[in-house]
Amino acid sequence: MKLPQQEIVTVIRQGLCLDPATGSEAIRDIYLAGGQIIERPNPLPSDLHEMDATDCLVMPALIDVHVHLREPGGEAAETIETGAAAAWRGGVGTIVAMPNTQPPIDTPERVERVLAAGRKATGTRVLTSACLTIGREGQEVAPLAELAAAGAIAFTDDGCTVQSDDVMRRAMGGAAALGLPVMDHAQDRIMELQGGVMHAGARSQQLGLPGIPEEAELSIVERDIHLAESTGCALHIQHVSCGKSVDLIAAAQQRGVRVTAEATPHHLWYCDDDIDGEQPERFKMNPPLRSAMDRERIRQGVAEKTLGILATDHAPHTHAAKSTGFLNAPFGVIGLETAAAATFTVLVKEGLISRMDWVKAWTTAPAQLLNLPLPSLQPNSRAPILIFDPRREWIVDPQQTVSRSRNCSFNKVKLTGYPCILAD
Numbered sequence: 001m002k003l004p005q006q007e008i009v010t011v012i013r014q015g016l017c018l019d020p021a022t023g024s025e026a027i028r029d030i031y032l033a034g035g036q037i038i039e040r041p042n043p044l045p046s047d048l049h050e051m052d053a054t055d056c057l058v059m060p061a062l063i064d065v066h067v068h069l070r071e072p073g074g075e076a077a078e079t080i081e082t083g084a085a086a087a088w089r090g091g092v093g094t095i096v097a098m099p100n101t102q103p104p105i106d107t108p109e110r111v112e113r114v115l116a117a118g119r120k121a122t123g124t125r126v127l128t129s130a131c132l133t134i135g136r137e138g139q140e141v142a143p144l145a146e147l148a149a150a151g152a153i154a155f156t157d158d159g160c161t162v163q164s165d166d167v168m169r170r171a172m173g174g175a176a177a178l179g180l181p182v183m184d185h186a187q188d189r190i191m192e193l194q195g196g197v198m199h200a201g202a203r204s205q206q207l208g209l210p211g212i213p214e215e216a217e218l219s220i221v222e223r224d225i226h227l228a229e230s231t232g233c234a235l236h237i238q239h240v241s242c243g244k245s246v247d248l249i250a251a252a253q254q255r256g257v258r259v260t261a262e263a264t265p266h267h268l269w270y271c272d273d274d275i276d277g278e279q280p281e282r283f284k285m286n287p288p289l290r291s292a293m294d295r296e297r298i299r300q301g302v303a304e305k306t307l308g309i310l311a312t313d314h315a316p317h318t319h320a321a322k323s324t325g326f327l328n329a330p331f332g333v334i335g336l337e338t339a340a341a342a343t344f345t346v347l348v349k350e351g352l353i354s355r356m357d358w359v360k361a362w363t364t365a366p367a368q369l370l371n372l373p374l375p376s377l378q379p380n381s382r383a384p385i386l387i388f389d390p391r392r393e394w395i396v397d398p399q400q401t402v403s404r405s406r407n408c409s410f411n412k413v414k415l416t417g418y419p420c421i422l423a424d
């Protein structure tokens with residue numbers, strides 16, 4: 001095959017190559033040039049850049065559909081540049097920014113600004129969602145067609161639910177007409193505003209902390225599945241926290257409703273029993289960690305592919321903000337740099353899903369949701385490529401993060417599997 005002039009060719013040698021687009025698993029070499037996979041050049045260039053992937057997994061870079069980059073307005077916690085760098089470090093080649101910045105991403109100009117800053121950040125491709133409603137206030141549907149024309153790839157008011165059924169119906173109808181998905185932070189605002197800080201259950205009573213009942217999630221999941229059915233909108237339920245949500249989503253999928261859903265590393269790993277009331281930087285997020293039974297159902301939901309997408313809900317907060325106690329600290333934990341290893345450990349190492357299904361949940365499944373070409377290891381597919389060492393064990397040290405924030409659920413936790421490098 002003919003090479004573009006002066007293009008450096010990289011070869012990734014002898015990794016176990018997992019191609020989620022074809023389902024093939026084989027030990028072989030992968031050649032890259034000019035940001036894409038190429039066939040083996042003949043003759044091989046003399047200045048070939050070689051990378052050894054022996055005993056490692058080789059796969060397309062991960063796609064994270066749920067990332068808070070905090071810019072504009074929250075740059076003390078993260079910027080588009082530092083968030084993209086954290087993603088790159090974690091083996092994530094594409095991220096979707098959430099629009100709950102200050103100001104929120106509800107105008108075409110703001111969409112363009114995020115995308116322009118993303119293009120300047122090195123490595124990871126930054127895509128952005130835009131608001132469903134103006135100001136994320138839930139009153140008036142945002143100018144969805146203009147936001148889409150500016151490059152928004154999905155719509156969400158993430159951080160809160162659109163409380164009005166009527167506004168949500170019109171927003172989902174608008175998204176359906178544009179062929180773009182709605183990403184849904186499913187949580188009844190009225191219940192949310194009662195001040196809960198963790199799952200309402202035996203543990204919250206023990207700790208004397210106000211709880212968020214599971215009904216807050218279930219009622220909105222149920223409503224929005226119904227709206228997806230009537231509007232034809234592709235609905236994606238973010239960060240599922242309740243076992244009963246998994247049942248509702250599975251039943252809807254079975255009757256052909258266009259609904260997908262995601263599980264986060266922290267909801268797969270922890271439950272409310274882990275909360276001691278003193279580490280909001282690790283255990284306070286929204287929706288909250290729920291019961292051990294909920295966690296079990298979420299794990300099963302991933303195994304059954306009801307929750308077909310893995311996503312971090314990377315939510316950076318400054319040390320100062322997170323040091324205000326469990327009642328007052330803001331919700332959210334970072335996740336980009338630990339996502340691959342944490343999900344590999346809890347899902348693949350524990351024998352719940354195959355390594356191929358794990359790769360699909362991070363690559364082809366999110367690509368389908370976002371209407372992107374399917375990530376693959378075939379020639380002409382897009383780099384970067386992740387080299388992942390499935391045997392390496394490491395202890396998470398949040399002081400070492402590339403992210404500007406340190407609020408990591410996996411602080412001092414031993415994980416198995418390491419995203420060695422993204423090659424492009």
Ligand SMILES: [Zn+2]
Binds near residue numbers: 238
């Ligand atoms: Zn959310």
